[in-house]
Amino acid sequence: MLxxxxxxxxxxxxxxxxxxxxxxxxxxxxxxxxxxxxxxxxKAAPTPTQQKPPSVDxxxxxxxxxxxxxxxxxxxxxxxxxxxxxxSSVSTVPTREWHLTDFDxxxxxxxxxxxxxxxxxxxxxxxxxxxxKCLYKSEIVQSKVxxxxxxxxxIQQNLRHPHVLRLYGFFHDEKRIFLxxxxxxxxxxxxxxxxxxxxxxxxxxxxxxxMADALSYLHRKHVIHRDIKPExxxxxxxxxxxxxxxxxxxxxxxxxxxxxxxxxxxxxxxxVEGKSHNxxxxxxxxxxxxxxxxxxxxxxxxxxxxATYKRIARVDLKIPAHVSPEAKDLIxxxxxxxxxxxxxxxxxxRHPWVVRYKPSSKSAILQ
Numbered sequence: 001m002l003x004x005x006x007x008x009x010x011x012x013x014x015x016x017x018x019x020x021x022x023x024x025x026x027x028x029x030x031x032x033x034x035x036x037x038x039x040x041x042x043k044a045a046p047t048p049t050q051q052k053p054p055s056v057d058x059x060x061x062x063x064x065x066x067x068x069x070x071x072x073x074x075x076x077x078x079x080x081x082x083x084x085x086x087x088s089s090v091s092t093v094p095t096r097e098w099h100l101t102d103f104d105x106x107x108x109x110x111x112x113x114x115x116x117x118x119x120x121x122x123x124x125x126x127x128x129x130x131x132x133k134c135l136y137k138s139e140i141v142q143s144k145v146x147x148x149x150x151x152x153x154x155i156q157q158n159l160r161h162p163h164v165l166r167l168y169g170f171f172h173d174e175k176r177i178f179l180x181x182x183x184x185x186x187x188x189x190x191x192x193x194x195x196x197x198x199x200x201x202x203x204x205x206x207x208x209x210x211m212a213d214a215l216s217y218l219h220r221k222h223v224i225h226r227d228i229k230p231e232x233x234x235x236x237x238x239x240x241x242x243x244x245x246x247x248x249x250x251x252x253x254x255x256x257x258x259x260x261x262x263x264x265x266x267x268x269x270x271x272v273e274g275k276s277h278n279x280x281x282x283x284x285x286x287x288x289x290x291x292x293x294x295x296x297x298x299x300x301x302x303x304x305x306x307a308t309y310k311r312i313a314r315v316d317l318k319i320p321a322h323v324s325p326e327a328k329d330l331i332x333x334x335x336x337x338x339x340x341x342x343x344x345x346x347x348x349x350r351h352p353w354v355v356r357y358k359p360s361s362k363s364a365i366l367q
Contacts, residue, residue: 056129058119059107065100065134068116096124098171100178103132109187114139114149115176119183130168133179137172152246153179155223163214165234165244184244185237190230197296201324204293205357208330210241211286212348218243219279219345228285229263230292264308265298269337272312280339286348287334294323299335326353 103120110117115134122128140146156167166182186192189207193199199207211228218225225243232245268284270277291299299318300311310316315337319328330351333343348354 056121056127057106058104058121058129061105061118062108064108064116064118065105068134068136098169098178098180100173103130105132113143117181128168129183131181131183133181135177135179137175137177140177149177156246159218159221159223161214161217163210163241163243164217165242181244182242184234184242186235186239188231189233189235189241192235193230193293193296199293201294201327201353202357204290204327205354206359207241207293208286208290209349209354209358211243211289212345212354214241214243215282215286216345216349219282224279225282225285227263227266228282228289229266230289231263264305265301267312268339269313269315270339272309278339280342283334283339283342283345286345287331287342290327290334291319291331294327294331295320299331324353326351326356329353 102123104123106119106121108116108118109131112133112135115136117131117133120130120132122130135149137146140149153167153170156165157170160166165184167179168182169180171178171180215225215228223246225246227245228243232243234242234244236242266285266288268277268281271281288298288300300308300316302308302311315335317332317335319331323331330343330348330353334348336342343351
């Protein structure tokens with residue numbers, strides 16, 4: 001697994017090490033250009049010759065953090081407290097310590113099972129725009145996912161790709177963990193898909209190209225996502241796709257895994273049948289995703305869990321007539337029962353359907 005550093009606090013006899021950060025402050029990277037419409041990009045700290053960027057409206061704060069603090073969450077102790085000692089400010093790294101008071105808190109972006117997400121701006125110059133995600137430790141422990149949460153942070157903090165949501169830093173207090181995430185200006189892809197019913201072939205092909213690029217990067221880093229679905233995808237200010245939610249991901253170089261995880265509609269046959277699996281589970285999920293983009297529903301959806309399992313195991317694939325032959329070919333070549341026969345990600349990028357809709361420039365992502 002990824003490296004860790006020494007913990008300053010250990011509630012049990014053994015000392016669990018807090019996660020070591022890769023960055024100390026949100027840099028001005030290609031992936032840091034996601035913000036609300038009309039907002040400006042986060043830039044490097046201004047020099048005397050640079051103009052200070054205009055102020056960004058982050059919206060009105062509704063007091064949610066304080067409300068939750070009163071209503072939910074209890075301090076935890078023992079091994080669980082040790083596992084959830086998560087702070088990217090450690091003595092071995094020259095960085096500042098982050099606290100909730102370091103942010104101007106704006107509008108809510110959403111609620112999750114373990115807490116809330118807000119649009120925030122750092123009070124220190126040059127005032128970066130971020131999404132601040134709050135997780136309540138006691139609820140994490142109650143759901144028995146403390147190791148999964150820690151793994152998500154371990155993996156995501158080491159990733160640098162324009163189509164992977166960036167984790168800039170993290171800190172914690174007695175009850176909560178806060179994740180400093182890249183702000184995706186156009187929000188959740190799932191909501192747009194739900195609103196429109198289905199996407200055009202041009203839009204779908206461009207998303208699939210971005211997904212293939214991002215998954216290739218993850219696999220080179222020995223990361224298998226295992227939970228690709230529209231709900232885990234976000235959109236940047238320019239409409240670029242961002243993979244988020246690494247809760248089911250694994251950093252497993254050379255290992256074949258047997259854990260049943262992910263979302264039912266996106267599980268491949270080998271996982272449904274309890275067999276070992278590798279990174280090709282993400283190839284299958286890419287095929288399911290492509291189908292859902294074009295049709296509005298996943299391909300093996302049925303009445304009841306068992307019926308869906310059976311359709312997946314049989315690869316009972318029926319593609320509607322409105323889908324073009326080229327798109328059908330890509331979907332069928334990704335949704336193969338045998339993992340080794342699934343189309344590779346490099347081949348996806350070169351597939352005629354994907355190439356046909358490839359934009360001439362990055363600014364033409366959704367045009």
